[in-house]
Amino acid sequence: MDDFLTALVQIFAVSTLLYMLVGSVAGIIAAAIPGFTVTMAIVLTLPLTFTMEPLQGVAVMLSVYVGGLTGGLISAALLGIPGTPSSVATTFDAFPMARKGDPGRALSLGVWASFFGTLISTLFLVVAAPPLAVFAVKLGPWEYFSLIVFALTIVASLVGDSVIRGLLAGLIGLAISTVGADPILGRPRFDFGIEMLETGLPFLVVLIGIFAISQLLSEVENARTVRSGAKLVTDAIDFKTWKVMKEVLMSPVNLIRSSVVGVLIGALPGAGGSISNLVAYDQAKRASKTPEMFGTGTPDGVIASEAGNSATAGGGLIPLIGLGIPGSAVDAILMASLMVHGISVGPRLITDHGDLVYGMFIAMAVASFMMLIVSVLSMRLFLRVAEVPKWLIVPTVLTCCVVGSFALNNRVTDLYLLGIVGLVGYALRTLGYSLAPLVLGVILGPIAETNLRRALMTDSDPTQFLTRPISLIFLIAAVLSIGWAIRSHLKTNKMNGVKDANAS
Amino acid sequence: MNNTDENHSLEAGEITRFLSYVAILAASVALYFSAEHIPSSRFEVLGAAAFPRFVFAAIFLIAVIAIVDSLRKIPGHAWGRFGSEVQHWLKTRYLVIVCFVVFAAYLLLVPILGFSIASFAFVFGLQMILMPRKPLTLLVAVLVALVFSFGLNALFAEFFNVFLPRGEFLNG
Numbered sequence: 001m002d003d004f005l006t007a008l009v010q011i012f013a014v015s016t017l018l019y020m021l022v023g024s025v026a027g028i029i030a031a032a033i034p035g036f037t038v039t040m041a042i043v044l045t046l047p048l049t050f051t052m053e054p055l056q057g058v059a060v061m062l063s064v065y066v067g068g069l070t071g072g073l074i075s076a077a078l079l080g081i082p083g084t085p086s087s088v089a090t091t092f093d094a095f096p097m098a099r100k101g102d103p104g105r106a107l108s109l110g111v112w113a114s115f116f117g118t119l120i121s122t123l124f125l126v127v128a129a130p131p132l133a134v135f136a137v138k139l140g141p142w143e144y145f146s147l148i149v150f151a152l153t154i155v156a157s158l159v160g161d162s163v164i165r166g167l168l169a170g171l172i173g174l175a176i177s178t179v180g181a182d183p184i185l186g187r188p189r190f191d192f193g194i195e196m197l198e199t200g201l202p203f204l205v206v207l208i209g210i211f212a213i214s215q216l217l218s219e220v221e222n223a224r225t226v227r228s229g230a231k232l233v234t235d236a237i238d239f240k241t242w243k244v245m246k247e248v249l250m251s252p253v254n255l256i257r258s259s260v261v262g263v264l265i266g267a268l269p270g271a272g273g274s275i276s277n278l279v280a281y282d283q284a285k286r287a288s289k290t291p292e293m294f295g296t297g298t299p300d301g302v303i304a305s306e307a308g309n310s311a312t313a314g315g316g317l318i319p320l321i322g323l324g325i326p327g328s329a330v331d332a333i334l335m336a337s338l339m340v341h342g343i344s345v346g347p348r349l350i351t352d353h354g355d356l357v358y359g360m361f362i363a364m365a366v367a368s369f370m371m372l373i374v375s376v377l378s379m380r381l382f383l384r385v386a387e388v389p390k391w392l393i394v395p396t397v398l399t400c401c402v403v404g405s406f407a408l409n410n411r412v413t414d415l416y417l418l419g420i421v422g423l424v425g426y427a428l429r430t431l432g433y434s435l436a437p438l439v440l441g442v443i444l445g446p447i448a449e450t451n452l453r454r455a456l457m458t459d460s461d462p463t464q465f466l467t468r469p470i471s472l473i474f475l476i477a478a479v480l481s482i483g484w485a486i487r488s489h490l491k492t493n494k495m496n497g498v499k500d501a502n503a504s
Numbered sequence: 505m506n507n508t509d510e511n512h513s514l515e516a517g518e519i520t521r522f523l524s525y526v527a528i529l530a531a532s533v534a535l536y537f538s539a540e541h542i543p544s545s546r547f548e549v550l551g552a553a554a555f556p557r558f559v560f561a562a563i564f565l566i567a568v569i570a571i572v573d574s575l576r577k578i579p580g581h582a583w584g585r586f587g588s589e590v591q592h593w594l595k596t597r598y599l600v601i602v603c604f605v606v607f608a609a610y611l612l613l614v615p616i617l618g619f620s621i622a623s624f625a626f627v628f629g630l631q632m633i634l635m636p637r638k639p640l641t642l643l644v645a646v647l648v649a650l651v652f653s654f655g656l657n658a659l660f661a662e663f664f665n666v667f668l669p670r671g672e673f674l675n676g
Contacts, residue, residue: 051664164570165521168528171566174559175535182542182552189542189552190535213607220599226634391634392644395627396652398607402614402623403656407666412615419611423604431521449555456549 003354007055010355011362016056020063020363024370025378027067031087032075033388038068038086039329040212044400046204046337047407054341055356059363061334062313066118066367069310070375073110077302078103086309089281093294093301100297108244109299110306111375113255116248117307118368120259121266121314125321126361128267129350132322136347141455142464146474148448151325153478154268156437157485167482169433173441174448176201183446184453196413203336205405205414206421206442211329212401213422214429216394226390241376247299254284254300258307265308266315268327280308314364321357323347325444329436332443340408515582516589522574529567536560599634606630618671623653 010016023045030041045064049057072087077094090110097106139147152174156166179190180200191197220226248255258280265276284304285294294301316327317334324346326332335345343353350357405418429435455464465471539560542553594601610626617625628649635641660666 047666048664051666164566164573167566168525168563168570171559171563172528175532175556175563178556178559182555184548185545185552187543187545187552189556190538217600217603220603220634221597223599226599389635391631391636392648394603394634395630396648398610398630399623399627399652399656402611403619403660403666403668406619406668407660407664410666412669415611415614419608422607426600426604427524431517431524445559452555453548453550457547460549 004358006355007357007359007362010053010055011059011359011366013056016059017366019052019056019060020367021370021374023060023063024067024367024374027064027069028071028074028371028374030064031068031071033393037211037215038065038072039333040215040397041068042330042333043204043208043212044397044404046333046340047404049337050340050407054338054343055359055363057337057341058334058356058360059367061337062360062363063367063370065313065330066310066364067371067374069118069313070111070114070306070371072309073107073114073306074379077106077110086277086312087305089277089305089308090302092281092305093296093298094305096295096297097299097302102297104239105244105299106297106302107379108239108241108376109248109302111372111379112245112248113258113303113306114310115368115372116255117259117262117310118313118371119365120256120307121263121311122361122364122368123314124260124263124311125314125317125364128318129321129357132318133347133350136323137351139347139470140468141451141458142468142471143474145448145451145455146465146471146478147323147325148444148451150474150478150481151319151327152437152441152444152448154481155327155440156434157481162432162434163482163485163489165431165433166437166485169428169435170437170441173438173443174445175441176206176438177442177445178449183450196411196417201417201421201442202405202408202414203442204408205417207329207333207336207439208401208405209418209421210425210428210435210439212397213418214425214435216398216401217422217426218429219390220394226394239376239379248303251300251303254287254303255307257283257287258304259311262308262311263315263318266312266327267318268315276312277305277309280304310368317360317364320345321349321360324349324447326440329439332439335443512582512585512589513593515578516586516593518574518577519582519586520590522571522578525567525570525574529564529571532560532563532567536564602633603630606633614669614671616671617673619668620654620657621671621673623656624649627652 026045027038027041031038041064042061045061049060052060069086073090073094076087076090077098080091080095094106094110097103097109152170153167156170157163177200179197181187181198182189188198261280261283262276265279281294281301281304284300285291288294288298288300290298312328316331319325319327320331320335324335324344326335338345338356343349343356401418401422402415405414406412408414425435428438456462465475536557539553539556542551542556544551544553606626606629610622613622613625616622628645631645631649635645657668660668
């Protein structure tokens, strides 16, 4: 109870609320810009939180996250371009609805569905994370190592369109994490006498280079779109805020089902908002009495997609708080922000830093209310954001990336590293390697290595990984996840082959 | 882009991926053997070199599978067109190359000119390259460059106590 009250006081401090408000606005604005992902917004927020208290910093990042999950709907509804990958399914119905002359309703539907989706996922988080942590505390290094293997394989096999490249990306991430001093004895590794490599590759610099720089470079691939700013709806928009709220609440089954889909997918390592919005949309369509209306501007489609993607926020925090395993790149950044403050994230987080965990629960709820208020009051202003041209976005965000990379260690050499990592990230992105497994590999590498070596220091028999039941279950699940992904991949290839044959 | 062009481009993409697998494979072999120089420990079974070796061995294995899979997908005649496809790709991505070169120059100039001056030159210069040049956009570009160079520097120094590089140019 003391922890809860301490957290409550910290979150409801005026300065925290103000920072969260700024974070919420920044998240919505960032995600409203096509090509500017939620992950990128959070990466750029991280350096700004270094000087804050740990809970304050995480609360700000959560408000950027929650705001960002909603902001993507602006360009999805009005331009038909998903502002972020997590709002792809939103375009299916919100855009036709806007085209039919009801853009305000499309936006309001999305905002309310996002709000309820986040609240429902927070509820799940509060209920599920503590018992998971109690269970996780009992896990030994054998189980932990196997769990990380499982998390990495499932991320590698679920994200992107190639299992092989996903696995390679995850392994490259692990390889990057081995540069610098080893985590147990501090022996130097792979520094090749280069001073900048002696302390290892800083996670934040790798993250900014891999995600932000590569994304920004890919934004200027098409010279024609760089110079233009797309025009949004120019007529007056009626948001019908309260009428739409009732409309959303009148679809409780769709709302709850889509939120639960979002929570479950968010809790699964590797699968985030970019998958949940599509799955929730698909489930809503299957369950609908009028599935033929989906894709023509039906409110159920918008509700399903937006509730589904917003609910992943709470779902993703369940394994992070309960197990210390980030399920997505965004959760990895949240974990990194706590690590910067010297807080080790693992199952003992709840017992050692109860106030922080309760604070994260409260921050999620507060962030969802803030997102709602900010969206309802200032949606008209945010509509202009999607008009910001790329020629303005690219140079300014690149400068922010430089500041973010420098601020962590005040080292100029980190900037050179940023350039190199950014170029490698762009090459990998262009070649179709998914970047999320790579980032998770970088952050999970030292944890995996420490647990592997601890396990064998405790008992030198390596068969313990297979004879301890929970460890075995995780390893079997890892093999199954790869097998399942390869099977679906082959199935898709076969279907494409049949289609091609029919076409020719 | 018609269907044939698209197929040629996909084949060239697969060849590039194949080359990336070969590069990854070569790097994994080299790093696996360079791990031999990492000092071992008397206190534990594995030592500091074991985990990297596991990782590089796994990369080697997956890269071999990837190479075999990729070779299966590349038709024999695609190799002959690869050079011209790469040239075409580089031509269509000229803005990416220009942006990266300007960005790399900016990173190198930050410690010399200092954050504010280098950032102003970078933001303004890159906007000039990317934007449609009209009087209004020019004014916007100058203002944005000022905010994201001198403004950002002041913000970080005043509010976050983070002092961005002043530069040898100003110090000297």
